[in-house]
Amino acid sequence: MNHLPRSNAGEHTPHGPPLILKHDLPASFVLFLISIPLSLGIAHATGAPLMAGIISAVIGGVVVGAISGAPLQISGPGTGLVVIVAGLVAQFGWAATAAITLAAGMLQLALGLTGISRVVMSLSPAVVHGMLAGIGISIAAGQLVVVLGGTAASSVPANLALLPGEVAGASLGSVIAGAVAIAVLLVWPRVPRASLVPAPLVAVVLATALAFVLRLDVAHVDLPDSHALTFPEMPQGNVGTVVTAIVTVALVASMESLLSAVATDRLHDGPRARLDKELIAQGTGNVLAGALGGFPISGGLARSSTNVAAGAKTRYAAIFQGVWIAVAVLAFSPALELIPLSALAGVLFVVGLKLVSLQRMRNLLQHREFVVYAVTVLGVVLFGLLEGVVAGLVVALLRALYRLTHCSVRVEGNRVCVRGSLVFLGVGRLVRELRGMPQGETVVLELHVDYLDHASYEAINDWREGYERLGGRVRVDEVHDTWFDRANQGKPGRRKTLPGPLPRWFAPWSHWQGTPGAVTLPAQRASAESDPMLLGMREFERRSAPLVRPFLHELAMRGQRPQQLFITCADSRVVPNLITTSGPGDLFCVRNIGNLVPMSSAEDRSVGAAVEYAVEILNVSTIVVCGHSDCGAMKALVSGSAPRGSHLRSWLRNAEPSLIRFHAPTAPGCAELPVADRLAVANVAQQLDNLLGYPSVREAIVAGTLTLKGMYFDISNARVYLVDADRNGLEPVPSPA
The missing domain is CATH 3.40.1050.10 (Carbonic anhydrase)
Known part of the structure; x- marks a missing residue:
């Protein structure tokens, strides 16, 4: 909550040369050292020109960083877009993919101007994290093939099919360079004070040095002439397929950027992200990236969290990072061309695995959302990103529909307690329980419902009339609202009951025992059944005790x-x-x-x-x-x-x-x-x-x-x-x- 007041003044946070030199300049060097290997690795993983990753890293830093709505977010080649872009390159070629990136950027600009960016926050977290995990598995499977010396296919099943043959004929040099990079990434964070030097940089430097000293037979980075830019060309093929590709790139890049911006906000106390402005910045970056033959851009949590951890305070860290990348490529491209491709693949392999979070799985299991997560992951891995996300959304919507319409029915002797929303989808179970009640008794139907549709009312009323014709008695107690009573009077409710601070039975005994708001048929049993205090004690044990028991237990333990x-x-x-x-x-x-x-x-x-x-x-x-x-x-x-x-x-x-x-x-x-x-x-x-x-x-x-x-x-x-x-x-x- 302390962050909210800052959000309005976030762009006006004072910053001058002392702040920039003390915090942002050092952070920008850390980001630069991470971005080079990641940008090259992401581009190589998709079959795009390696320079495309560098172009996007520069644009993401300088352009997007300058106008970003999330000043501490770092943008560059999108990790979440690897699978999509790989498919586009294989289907259309790189020049057409650049045109798709440009069009996706224009769509992002339009979405940002309409203020629709907050809709992404309505997506089920299980679907979002399932999508990221599916992308991570896809990246890891493809890069494992590259580490073994092969060429990655465009899908996980195809890469898994390649693995046996690649293992049998693995290139020793590629395996050594890739294994060194993977080992360093896994071990480096555990070395004391090692966080001062980025792990990806150490991994790539050590693998490169080892390959150079041992003269390993490996494929190296091949940077084209920096002046040889790839300009966009109109994609050839079905219009519907091209439009789908544009929308997919725009939505995935936007979703990754906005979710990363929100997650980055949790890591610092600076200005809060302005999501519409951030989406406009991402769209601008992708228009430029597409026009210059760059990789699709998105904000990334890995780079952004590094930026925060490195002490950055303003957007200048992102801008300087882009400048350093441009200088490095122009002045030191021969050094970059010594990097083994399998070392970059090893970096991407670990990055992909980190997108599959065991902690997130445990959280989703606790909240009973793991099914949505698993369906999304399997859909992305087996069929593709768009198909997996749609499958996850369908399952999430079905589960939400089930929860919104589901009611619980509990039978306690001659009392039937119903909780939730009572609609036609759940009335069958209730009727079965009611028909199982012994004949000739007094049955209490206790309704804790926030909605009751006409089908449910008819079913309950028909059973009640039939039960009474056979000599039984029925009392309908309504606790939170009078849905049944109003329907009985021909004035049914139309909308779900909003949750209130107190249930209706928080009133004198004479009220909740059946007078207003409850259909009370013949008199109750005598003796203990009609003693108000005994009835009240019973109501406490049934309704209130389960809610207050943990709190009262704590009070009993620590005293008053x-x-x-x-x-x-x-x-x-x-x-x-x-x-x-x-x-x-x-x-x-x-x-x-x-x-x-x-x-x-x-x-x-x-x-x-x-x-x-x-x-x-x-x-x-x-x-x-x-x-x-x-x-x-x-x-x-x-x-x-x-x-x-x-x-x-x-x-x-x-x-x-x-x-x-x-x-x-x-x-x-x-x-x-x-x-x-x-x-x-x-x-x-x-x-x-x-x-x-x-x-x-x-x-x-x-x-x-x-x-x-x-x-x-x-x-x-x-x-x-x-x-x-x-x-x-x-x-x-x-x-x-």
Whole structure:
């Protein structure tokens, strides 16, 4: 939440030469060292010209970095596009693929201008991560063939079919260079302080040095003349196929970039990503990349997380990185051409495997989303990226439909409890359970539903009428809303019930036991079946206990630590936890007739003991005295109606100081109240004074560890006020600052 205020001012974060030189310049060198091998490896993995990867790395750094909506995201050749681009190169050739990239960039620009970028966040995470895992497996399978000295095919099944032959005739030089690169990438992060030097750089340098020293027979990087750019050409073939390719590149590049931008935001405290602007920047980069024969561009989490870890603070890290890549290619291309292709393949092999996250799988298993993930992965691996994503989305939608329309049915004796949305898809199971109930009994159908369609209502009503014709009785209890009752009256609901803070049965027993909102047919059984308290205990065990049991167990283990001593009247209409929105463990309560605090413990030892225990043992920070309207004790005090010699009359003697206080000038805001209610306000103020008669209370107040507060609860209007003890007046509860 702390990030939100910065998002509006993210582009105006002050940055000057000191900040750039201290943070962004060093980070840009780290990025440069990573981007060179990754860019070359990604291009080689697809059959694209190696210079295409370099061109996109430069454009992604300089152009996209300069106008990006996510300043700390690093863009370049898209890892998630490897499988797609490999297929396009094989089908159309590189020049036509460049044209497709250019058109995809224009589509991204249009999408960014429409503000549709946030739609990508509505995709199921299981589908997105399944897509990335499928791409990772595809990359790893293809690059393993290259490490063995072969040429990768365009699909995972084809690459797996090539493996036996490649293993049998493996090129020793390629295997050594690739194995060294893979081993370094796996081991380097475990070396102390090794993170100062990027692992991909170390892997490629060591593999290259080894191949040079041992004169290994391996294929090397072959960079064409930097002036020999490939310009786009119109793709030849079916228009529908070309359009599908453009849309696929645009959507996958956009999805990878936007998800990476959101994930990068979680890694730093700087400006938040502006997704529409980021999509426009990516589109601009792909238009330029396509026009110059570059690889399709997208934002990448691997490079972006490295940028954050290296200490970058502004977009200048990305810009400088692009500049260093351009300088390196122009000035040091002979050195780059010493790199073995199998070393780059080893780097990409590990990058692909890292896209398959075991931690993500565990999380999806816990959230019961693994099926969607697995279907997406298998679809991408076996049939292609677009097919896999569509398959994952279909499964995700079917599961969402099932969850939205599914209801649980539980039978407990003669009570049938239904939870969820009750629609025609789930009514069959409910009817089977209802038809299995023994004849001639009283059956309670308890509905905890947020929607009930007409088919479900008809099914329940038909069963109820048939059951009653055979001598049985049916009671329909509706807990959260009155769907069945409204349908019974010919006024069915149309929309799902929005979740509310309280269930309907949070009310007096007479309400939830069946009067309003429930179809209550003949009388209940006698004895224990009709005892309100026993019924209430049963309802607690069934509905509330499972929800509060973990919390109460924790309270039982650590003991009570309330912050307030709450002294209030015994009136049954005053519910302390309700009017203070508190729960178990929050309030240490004392209740008596008239919410009285005798001036000394000799008058009533129970109140005195509670006050001392709360202050000295529990260390409460607040003592609240709460009076209320229509108080019977105050009425008896005003009228003197308490019988002589009764315990009530004896107890009310403790309130005589309140009567004296009551005859003081009427405080503003109380003049319109009835006499007994004005006395109730004065009584609260008097009890606050009485509390000062307790030494422990006085000492805690002087020490600054305790405060006293007066409250008044207007029952009929459900309003709570604070009591001004100096004026015997009422004040509204202040709004939070």
